[in-house]
Amino acid sequence: MTRQGKPLVELRDISIAFGGIKAVDHVTIDLHPGEVVGLLGHNGAGKSTLIKCLSGAYQMDSGAIYINGEKAEIRNPRDARRYNIETIYQTLALADNLDAASNLFLGRELVTPLGFVDDAQMEAETRKIMGRLNPNFRKFKEPVKALSGGQRQSVAIARAVYFNAKILIMDEPTAALGPHETQMVAELIEELKAQGLGIFLIEHDIHNVMKLCDRASVMKNGQLVGTVDVKQVTDEDILGMIILGKTPDRGMV
Amino acid sequence: MHTPAPQEAAPKRSLMQSLELDTRLLGMIGAFVVICLVFNLITDGRFLTARNIFNLAIQTVSVAIMATGMVFVIVTRHIDLSVGAVLAICSAVMGVLQVQLLPAYFGLGHPAIMPLTVLGGLVTGAVIGAFNGWLVGYQRIPAFIVTLGGLLIWRNVGWYLTDGQTLGPLDQTFRLFGGVEGTMGSAISWGLGALFSVLAVFALWRGRQAKIRHEFPVKPLWAEGAMMVIAVGAIMGLVAILNSYEIPIGRLKRQFEAAGETMPVGYVDYYGLPISVLLLILIAVAMTLIARRTRFGRYVFAAGGNPDAAELSGINTRMLTVKIFMLMGVLCAISAMVAQARLANHTNDIGTLDELRVIAAAVIGGTALAGGVGTIYGAVLGAIIMQSLQSGMAMVGVDAPFQNIVVGGVLVLAVWIDIQYRKRTGEKV
Numbered sequence: 001m002t003r004q005g006k007p008l009v010e011l012r013d014i015s016i017a018f019g020g021i022k023a024v025d026h027v028t029i030d031l032h033p034g035e036v037v038g039l040l041g042h043n044g045a046g047k048s049t050l051i052k053c054l055s056g057a058y059q060m061d062s063g064a065i066y067i068n069g070e071k072a073e074i075r076n077p078r079d080a081r082r083y084n085i086e087t088i089y090q091t092l093a094l095a096d097n098l099d100a101a102s103n104l105f106l107g108r109e110l111v112t113p114l115g116f117v118d119d120a121q122m123e124a125e126t127r128k129i130m131g132r133l134n135p136n137f138r139k140f141k142e143p144v145k146a147l148s149g150g151q152r153q154s155v156a157i158a159r160a161v162y163f164n165a166k167i168l169i170m171d172e173p174t175a176a177l178g179p180h181e182t183q184m185v186a187e188l189i190e191e192l193k194a195q196g197l198g199i200f201l202i203e204h205d206i207h208n209v210m211k212l213c214d215r216a217s218v219m220k221n222g223q224l225v226g227t228v229d230v231k232q233v234t235d236e237d238i239l240g241m242i243i244l245g246k247t248p249d250r251g252m253v
Numbered sequence: 254m255h256t257p258a259p260q261e262a263a264p265k266r267s268l269m270q271s272l273e274l275d276t277r278l279l280g281m282i283g284a285f286v287v288i289c290l291v292f293n294l295i296t297d298g299r300f301l302t303a304r305n306i307f308n309l310a311i312q313t314v315s316v317a318i319m320a321t322g323m324v325f326v327i328v329t330r331h332i333d334l335s336v337g338a339v340l341a342i343c344s345a346v347m348g349v350l351q352v353q354l355l356p357a358y359f360g361l362g363h364p365a366i367m368p369l370t371v372l373g374g375l376v377t378g379a380v381i382g383a384f385n386g387w388l389v390g391y392q393r394i395p396a397f398i399v400t401l402g403g404l405l406i407w408r409n410v411g412w413y414l415t416d417g418q419t420l421g422p423l424d425q426t427f428r429l430f431g432g433v434e435g436t437m438g439s440a441i442s443w444g445l446g447a448l449f450s451v452l453a454v455f456a457l458w459r460g461r462q463a464k465i466r467h468e469f470p471v472k473p474l475w476a477e478g479a480m481m482v483i484a485v486g487a488i489m490g491l492v493a494i495l496n497s498y499e500i501p502i503g504r505l506k507r508q509f510e511a512a513g514e515t516m517p518v519g520y521v522d523y524y525g526l527p528i529s530v531l532l533l534i535l536i537a538v539a540m541t542l543i544a545r546r547t548r549f550g551r552y553v554f555a556a557g558g559n560p561d562a563a564e565l566s567g568i569n570t571r572m573l574t575v576k577i578f579m580l581m582g583v584l585c586a587i588s589a590m591v592a593q594a595r596l597a598n599h600t601n602d603i604g605t606l607d608e609l610r611v612i613a614a615a616v617i618g619g620t621a622l623a624g625g626v627g628t629i630y631g632a633v634l635g636a637i638i639m640q641s642l643q644s645g646m647a648m649v650g651v652d653a654p655f656q657n658i659v660v661g662g663v664l665v666l667a668v669w670i671d672i673q674y675r676k677r678t679g680e681k682v
Contacts, residue, residue: 055565057564057565076567077564077565077566077567078567078569081567087565089565091561092562093559093561093562093565093566094559094562095554095555095556095558095559095562095563095625096558096559096625097554097557097558097559097625097626098551098554098555098558102551102555103562106551106555106562106563106566106568107552107563107566107567107568108567109548109551111548115547116542116546116547117546117547117548117551119546120463120464120466120467120469121467123467123469124467124469
């Protein structure tokens, strides 16, 4: 993978602190179109916090975000959506009492000419995209709390994919999934990559990282250990970065 | 990955499933019917007379209107303890306006008095509600505290405004909101009943058309027809009952005398639908539409089900809280109109303990305090059940302390039954 031209996203020198604890400490990473960048590190290393600055859930204390080379102001999730940034959160961020269609379109409902929400149209669209992502999905009428972990995950993924995202953030998308569903997510990531999306993938499973990611950025204690080209390093190199904070002799980018 | 989803095999459907009726609603209607029949038996048929049903209806309106707003408040995991007090200050403002300020400016009985009074009340309710919502949404003070403070503050601001005086007599047009003073007669009532029936049938039919257009499964035609018959029957039945309540002869005579005529011998006339009940029906329909068919309503339920998800979906949940409490305030003002007009004057203790009745109505109607669940019709039905219990017991002659003991017990029992029901249907409690 060549990384020429403008990066799709640049996070420059991002810092954020909570009550004196530096959760993210001067981190700089970037992402190109058609690329998957893995974000790795222990629990509490600051991966999710960093990514929440991009998705608008948190506001960074200092630093800057550039999208397509232009400075972006992201103060809340609405701003992030305007930049075509979609996020699949670890918690899935679904309203358990609503059905799949209401969750998929939450905040962006389809409305009739009179301004009322068009439930029938939304359900039809949901059936279409679910037919593509998870053909076994049947429970369109039930509230999503009646769904299995994998089904809930597919609702969250459908929500991110449906609205023509350019930048996709996935926070441990396969954590709650069985092997078959994990394979489906892997296929989806390949497909989206081919469409030219840029994907940040937070992932603990080192094998998934080696399989799915082009580059991997490792964080430890809020700081960036380094970013490596996955093709040029081994599992052990990356584990060394995560556990010891030691940068390998090769593959650094 | 592109195979179309095969249609679900249609399992044999029971009567209930075919009608797609809400079992919780049926349970409440069942409880209501039992209460009515029991009181009717004990009172030798005095409970289910047109006269008593008419009175029940106009007594329920004020609490029921506020209960529809309380559903939104509780669904978003808040509470509003100040509704009785907000009702009192709206009533005080409207009392001062129509008894003191406006007559002094326009002269007594001027047609502008009623609309300006109503406007003053609505603005008062909206401003206080929005302020409560701002404190809860933007300043992050728990709603329990904000409205507990409001409970102490607003009634006494009203007291201060009126110097504690009872204000009356109210404007003649304004009193039409009260009930007995403002009914529409049988002809208009039948007309409205027919109109609502047509609208109900039309709404059911359009819902079916939308499903067919998107090729979703629909109910069998007979089930759809049965629903239409039930809806029309309920509407026309209510109108028929209210239309069969005769206006007492003495009252009719006074009306004719006021018009300068003499009453023909054997003349009878009927009350028909009270304006206040029509107001409640319109509000309940509007609030149901808001809850189910608008973005605002969708966000209310989303924020109640998972506040973080709502926020991450780009919903401005703080502004949403302001809007919800503002709506609650406006509904308090409308209830104040009805309550004040029914009592024919403003008193300091108007709406005392209404906050508890309103919360109880919403909760008996199936609104879950954990948030995310609740219906408008449930809350209205809850208010009707509470009022039936209360006036039924009064009619039977149950002592005052026992009345409250029973109502309190019913509240706890209703929530317990609801929890058991949810356990059985596998919902999380």
